[in-house]
Amino acid sequence: MAHTRGSLYKRCGCRDPLSTKRLGTGCPHLAEPEHGTWSFACTVRSPFTGTRRVRRGGYVAYGAAKRARNRLLAQNPDERVGQLWTVEQWLRYWLLLSATRVRPSTLRNYQAHVESYLIPACEQLANDPAHSVRAALNETPAPPSIETAT
Numbered sequence: 001m002a003h004t005r006g007s008l009y010k011r012c013g014c015r016d017p018l019s020t021k022r023l024g025t026g027c028p029h030l031a032e033p034e035h036g037t038w039s040f041a042c043t044v045r046s047p048f049t050g051t052r053r054v055r056r057g058g059y060v061a062y063g064a065a066k067r068a069r070n071r072l073l074a075q076n077p078d079e080r081v082g083q084l085w086t087v088e089q090w091l092r093y094w095l096l097l098s099a100t101r102v103r104p105s106t107l108r109n110y111q112a113h114v115e116s117y118l119i120p121a122c123e124q125l126a127n128d129p130a131h132s133v134r135a136a137l138n139e140t141p142a143p144p145s146i147e148t149a150t
């Protein structure tokens with residue numbers, strides 16, 4: 001099966017006062033129209049990564065979550081890649097493609113930049129979304145020097 005229709009559900013950020021754990025889909029106030037947001041979860045097939053469970057949330061209405069899920073499921077696998085892959089996955093895939101298109105020394109430079117400069121900057125951004133892209137790049141160690149062709 002290429003994908004499943006998955007599920008639509010409502011959840012909120014309320015916490016149990018004793019355990020402080022999130023109530024999520026178990027909050028007693030979710031039946032109230034203004035409480036919580038709608039989410040969807042489904043399984044899709046994506047090139048290179050295989051079957052993957054996708055969860056998206058923050059939709060104000062059931063219909064909005066359902067439309068977003070249906071849009072994702074209606075995409076062909078190539079279109080879906082753009083929504084599912086992280087920048088790190090794209091960079092590693094680009095390195096894979098570059099292996100047959102550039103000289104070995106150029107590929108080594110690309111790999112060094114990706115591994116020591118770009119991916120650490122992406123991880124820093126993922127851990128602290130309020131951090132700016134420029135700040136993350138400025139705080140990452142300088143990349144190795146680039147060999148120039150002569």
Ligand SMILES: [Zn+2]
Nearest residue numbers: 012014027029
């Ligand atoms: Zn709640």
